[in-house]
């Protein structure tokens with residue numbers, strides 16, 4: 460069983476890297492990538508530990524990029540974690556994330572919902588602030604009733620807290636992943652709300668930049684959607700990746716490793732186990 464897209468407390472997941480490994484092993488996962496948003500701290504914390512040796516742990520990260528003003532996520536897999544190309548990309552992303560958090564907090568303050576950096580640091584101990592952490596602070600302050608309404612009203616696409624400026628672009632991210640001996644994967648291609656024409660332009664740009672694979676299976680998406688992306692992968696000559704995008708145990712989202720088999724006539728992304 461293979462799962463190449465998961466999150467831990469190093470970004471916006473609920474389980475620590477050790478807890479995620481334990482859950483993956485209990486669920487029968489044999490090959491796992493921890494792909495936190497814009498950080499490999501979770502992966503680095505556990506890669507030399509005994510539980511990580513009970514399965515094949517692949518290096519991974521989910522990179523936030525901007526493409527024509529739209530937020531697009533790339534998964535980097537199987538790169539050399541110490542390579543300066545990936546380290547430099549992650550340093551840039553970390554700075555962009557910090558700047559973005561400050562701008563989002565300014566926006567919320569302007570809208571009479573002040574939250575301080577100190578408030579956020581009681582929610583996340585790692586050096587990573589994501590919109591889910593800001594959403595939690597908004598709930599704790601009583602500004603919104605739950606995390607979903609925080610996204611719906613203030614943090615989701617097109618709202619005051621949807622600040623994308625500063626993320627890297629697709630060519631830069633793909634190059635950093637590839638230069639550090641990894642594989643660039645387009646994450647959850649079915650999540651992007653865009654026309655078919657735009658989506659195919661995205662696929663072409665991604666492929667032109669050196670992107671090799673797409674996530675044919677992402678979480679609990681229906682089998683018909685898996686088949687659709689399998690066809691696109693075959694037609695366009697992409698390798699296939701698959702991942703639960705596990706963040707926390709939820710009845711309506713995939714557990715780590717809870718994935719169907721890849722559709723036929725696809726090549727799974729090649730992993731050399733750089734770790």
Ligand code: AMP
Pocket residue numbers: 471496523588589590591606607610611615706
């Ligand atoms: P960020 O990386 O800071 O841009 O935050 C994006 C993350 O927020 C995604 O990876 C999801 O885990 C989470 N997210 C996005 N939309 C929602 C939503 N409506 N409710 C809860 N979490 C969400």
Ligand code: MN
Pocket residue numbers: 466471496706
């Ligand atoms: Mn997330």
Ligand code: MN
Pocket residue numbers: 521532646647
């Ligand atoms: Mn994503």
Ligand code: MN
Pocket residue numbers: 464466521704
């Ligand atoms: Mn993800």
